[in-house]
Structure formats: structure tokens, C-alpha cells
Amino acid sequence: MSILAISLGSAGLYLALLYALHLFFTRQQGPRLAAGAVFRRRMRKHVLKGWIWS
DSSP states (O other): OHHHHHHHHHHHHHHHHHHHHHHHHHHHHHHHHHHHHHHHHHIIIIITTTOOOO
């Protein structure tokens, strides 16, 4: 029983660490990713359809 509790506890700790890293990098890269999405939208709207860039 105690081996199961230890393994579940360590798995939970590992998942919490991964989630914290995910939040950290998501908040850090958020503006950059948003700017990339705006750029891709403009590319689809103007360049890929053959229109001029505005």
C-alpha cells in the first residue's frame, strides 16, 4: 500500500511540475505567439489570395 501511495504522490508531483512549466512558458511566449497568429492571418487574407499587402 505504501509503495502505491509513494508512486501516486511522485506522479502527482511530476504532473504539477510539468503544469507549472507549461504555465511559465505559455505566459512568457504568449505575446509572441499572438503576433505570429496575426501575421499568419494577414498572410492568408492578402498574400495567399493574390491581393496586395495592406
